[in-house]
Amino acid sequence: MLLENMSMALHAIKSNKMRSFLTMLGIIIGIGAVIAIVSVGDSMRNLFSDAYKDVGFNRAIILVSWDVPDFRMSDYFTRDEMDRVREVYQDKIQYLDSDANADAEAVNGRRKVKYQFQGIDSNYTDVQPLDIIYGRAINTADVKGAANHVVLEDKGAVQLFGTADCVGRTFRMTINKDTQEYMVVGVYHKEISPMMAMLMGNGQTQSGFLPYTVLTKPNDYFQNLNFYVRDGVDMNAFLAELTRYVAKLKGRPESEIRTMSVAEQMGSVDAGLSGMAAAVGGIAAISLLVGGIGIMNIMMVSVTERTREIGVRKALGARTRDIMIQFLTESAFMSACGGIIGILLGVALVKAGGAIFQMTVVIRPSVVILAVGFSALVGIFFGLYPASKAAKKDPIEALRYE
Known part of the structure; x- marks a missing residue:
């Protein structure tokens, strides 16, 4: 039928x-x-x-909120305080840096390229692997010596030097009102889809990495602690625990300590x-x-x-x-x-x-x-x-x- x-x-x-x-x-x-x-x-x-996976689902930052009415210099973090946090939570934190970054114009002869540099520690590649195609990544000596060494993305290197194979070459750049020579120690490549490139903008600003110690000179103060927790660590529970520790460290109530995680932003x-x-x-x-x-x-x-x-x-x-x-x-x-x-x-x-x-x-x-x-x-x-x-x-x- x-x-x-x-x-x-x-x-x-x-x-x-x-x-x-x-x-x-x-x-x-x-x-x-x-x-x-x-x-x-x-x-x-x-x-x-x-x-967000590229950024890292297990990434977060912590800071004393700018909104507090009596924000003071001691509310910034120092390298000593960062080392204390690293030592106390070494079983839960896989990576830690100052979250320092800088926008600067790199100059090589007549070539000028706008860059956004991220300050990193020597073990950054443990949490965010880089496809290094020339040279090397930032190492421990670079960080401890606050060396003016940079790792550039290949397309930015081509704009600045005319070739991606530019390890050992130098350029001038002004960071924190201080103009100095910087040397390229590595070049990396990053795949990105046309859609993501369009969402990220016109691509006129290039990317690169510096030792975070270069970006925190000369006073060694920074506002954020940027970290990646180890696999298996409950992010929300750890943020609550770290908030209590930082509040005590800074002599602030917990309500004035602010945290932001990649997982929260993605949600x-x-x-x-x-x-x-x-x-x-x-x-x-x-x-x-x-x-x-x-x-x-x-x-x-x-x-x-x-x-x-x-x-x-x-x-x-x-x-x-x-x-x-x-x-x-x-x-x-x-x-x-x-x-x-x-x-x-x-x-x-x-x-x-x-x-x-x-x-x-x-x-x-x-x-x-x-x-x-x-x-x-x-x-x-x-x-x-x-x-x-x-x-x-x-x-x-x-x-x-x-």
Whole structure:
């Protein structure tokens, strides 16, 4: 019976191809838009997750809040205090530095390149591996001697020297109002997708690393402690413990100690992206309602056009339930076809966008299955009234209809 009804539904759709397609158009657009928006949202969340993974999920910073009314010089950290924290929590902290950074203009002859340098310790590569293609990374001697040694990203090195292979070459740069010569000891390469590059800006500012001791000269004060916890350490519990320690160290109440973790930032970004995707997806889903109304409209017309057919079927013994199932099957079949076309369209758009921006796209099978099921339910729901109207027709009056 089901196969017979589906065959009759397919025949009815073929008999009015253009009308059927226009009827399905709302469903096609709605399902396609929902699939595309959800997939784009999931892909962006995956992209940001990878970006935060590069930063390190186990990374956090701690500081005395700037908002305190009596902020004093002693609220800054010193290298001695950082060493004390490292010693006390050596079983929980894998890496620790001053979170020092500097924006500066590197000058080599007539070439000038804007850089953002991050101050790091010698064991930085333990938590953030660098793909060193020339030279070496910052080492212990560089940090202890506060040597003017830098590690540059390859594309910035090309801008500054005309080649990535520039180990041993020097340039001038002003940091903390002090202009000095700096020597390149290493060059690294970092892969980044076009989408992430676009999100990060125009790329005019290049990246590099310096010993953190260079950036904290000459007074050896810095505001933040930047650290990575060891695997297996509960970040929230440790932040609470470290907050108590720093509050005691600085003679401040715990409420004036501020912490920020990468996991917390990622959670906020993920929640924001999820909310935005849900809102936009909800707006796109309105077209499903429009498509459902279109199906109801065309099914009402179909019932009127096929009044005599309904009379003949009833005269030959078709029950009221049979007529109702026939028209419900037709409306559900039409809606499901629109849903499948919409899914193919949405997936194609997402795949094409992923290929253009060279990013991995995420298409959840559960969303696709839900979309097909929902489109069929839309057809059944909006086909219920026309089917009921067809089923209730009096066979005598239907046979008289011209």
